[in-house]
Amino acid sequence: MSVLKLFRPLSLSIGLRYAFASSNHRFATFIALLSMIGIMLGVAALIVVVSVMNGLEGELKDRLLSSIPHAVITTDRDMIAQDYDLSRIRDIKGVVAVAPQITDDVMIQGRNGIYGVSLFGIDPADYPDFDLVRASTGTKSFKSLVPRSFEIIVGWDVLDRLKNNVDDELRIISASYVKYTPFGRVPSQRLFTVNGAYSVGGMSSGMILGNIEDVRRLTHMQQGTVSGFRVWLDDPFEVGSFIEEVGRIDPKLTVKDWRVELGEFFQSVAMERIMMGLMLALIIMVAIFNMLSSLAMVVSSKVPEIAVMRTMGMSQSAIMKVFIVEGAISGIIGSVMGLILGLICVAYLDSILNVLGINLYIAAGGVGIPVQVKGLQVLMVLLVTIALSFAITIYPSVRAARQSPVESLRYE
Incomplete structure (x- = not known):
């Protein structure tokens, strides 16, 4: 040593x-x-x-959670007053934006057939700028979603499947409201013009956006009400604590979150x-x-x-x-x-x-x-x-x- x-x-x-x-x-x-x-x-x-x-x-x-809501605040009837006081909801930790919406599962018809998608009626003024769909589409297309314009924003993958493009007209068919005609019951339907398209990094995008009042006319949603309020969270994985806070604020409210569709994934x-x-x-x-x-x-x-x-x-x-x-x-x-x-x-x-x-x-x-x-x-x-x-x-x-x-x- x-x-x-x-x-x-x-x-x-x-x-x-x-x-x-x-x-x-x-x-x-x-x-x-x-x-x-x-x-x-x-x-x-x-x-x-x-x-x-x-x-x-x-x-x-x-990518995936940009095309579906992180959480939606509504009631048991899937309908809530459009003027509901959201001040306490906005103050919950982790909430970055809240916007009203009218939603419906619809069929969209183009040159290459009919596909099932989710239709979201939104108010562009309340839709946040940081949202990936809005950033991909561009603010100009969102601002053109004014009442009675009957314009929509569609994912590029949906347009590819339909063999359509921007500025084309697509027929949207909703079964939420049925008209009685001499030929029988006919679902509510209307032609909409595609004014913009978005992409979420190659992910499937089954969401189309239109003005909230145009979607109300298609689905015949009662005036003064909406399907719910879409909530953007800072961390979507913390949606459980958000639901608990909403329950404390108003037990009558129901919260639907992204885990219903993508939780298992x-x-x-x-x-x-x-x-x-x-x-x-x-x-x-x-x-x-x-x-x-x-x-x-x-x-x-x-x-x-x-x-x-x-x-x-x-x-x-x-x-x-x-x-x-x-x-x-x-x-x-x-x-x-x-x-x-x-x-x-x-x-x-x-x-x-x-x-x-x-x-x-x-x-x-x-x-x-x-x-x-x-x-x-x-x-x-x-x-x-x-x-x-x-x-x-x-x-x-x-x-x-x-x-x-x-x-x-x-x-x-």
């Missing part, structure tokens, strides 16, 4: 010397190196996959993220258990040295700390290197996949794989991995501390 100057605490000094000095037990050193590399790759892969899943979930949340996305995380966590666990086997072999090879340290006055707890430091150092270095490697891969993910020729997201028309690094998740991965690295060293360290110096030195 004279070659390397020791420092205090002594257990840390000896543990670091054992960790970085060349060992006679080359196989144990090789296993420890593989364990460190395994931890590094496992942590890096976990950070990359979790960041990509976060990005995809955020992208889906922005987002649950499956969240479950997929959890399962991917668990599978990658198993890679880290395998590497950590390899550390256990390598440290056990190291302890076996250093029995004489342990005996010498015991005879020189080192306590059992000090011996334990020596091997805890030696074993955990691989986990700490592997975790930190995995963190750095993972963040680098996330930052240059598109470039890396392009070099490998497997960037399917861009090949499908995307501008780049969406990634979202959450600091708390990354910190949790790092801390848990380091904690497991320390925990796995306890058994070999206890075994080393319990070595009897008399028995160990008897045949030396």
Whole structure:
């Protein structure tokens, strides 16, 4: 030990010397190196996959939930007074906009047939500028949705299926109101002109927008009432707490939210993220258990040295700390290197996949794989991995501390 100057605490000094000095037990050193590399790759892969899943979930949340309401405030009769006092609703935390609407499930007829869509009657003055549909269509098209204009805004994918384009006339058929004619009962219908189209990033858009008064005439909704009030939330995933607050304000109100249509889809996305995380966590666990086997072999090879340290006055707890430091150092270095490697891969993910020729997201028309690094998740991965690295060293360290110096030195 004279070659390397020791420092205090002594257990840390000896543990670091054992960790970085060349060992006679080359196989144990090789296993420890593989364990460190395994931890590094496992942590890096976990950070990359979790960041990509976060990005995809955020992208889906922005795209899919832009074409359906986050929440709709109404009553049991699906009808509410248009002048209902919304001041307390607007004050709820997380609410960013509220607007009246008249909704109906209708059939839209074009050159290529008839399709079912959802018709939303809106007031352009109340429709928020930040809405993705409005941003995609343009303010000019929204402002032209004036009463008796009988104009609508349609998704590009719907127009493609109908083989129609902007400025064409489409027939909208509503079964909410039925007229009696000499030929029998006929659903309410009218020709509307397409004045604009929107796209939500390749997602299916079964929502068409028209002026609220024009939709009222089509559906014969009673004057002074609307189907409900559409609510935009800062975080649609917090809709549960919003519903609770509405219940406290007015128990007579009913809230319909996006989970009715897309709840199961987002649950499956969240479950997929959890399962991917668990599978990658198993890679880290395998590497950590390899550390256990390598440290056990190291302890076996250093029995004489342990005996010498015991005879020189080192306590059992000090011996334990020596091997805890030696074993955990691989986990700490592997975790930190995995963190750095993972963040680098996330930052240059598109470039890396392009070099490998497997960037399917861009090949499908995307501008780049969406990634979202959450600091708390990354910190949790790092801390848990380091904690497991320390925990796995306890058994070999206890075994080393319990070595009897008399028995160990008897045949030396």
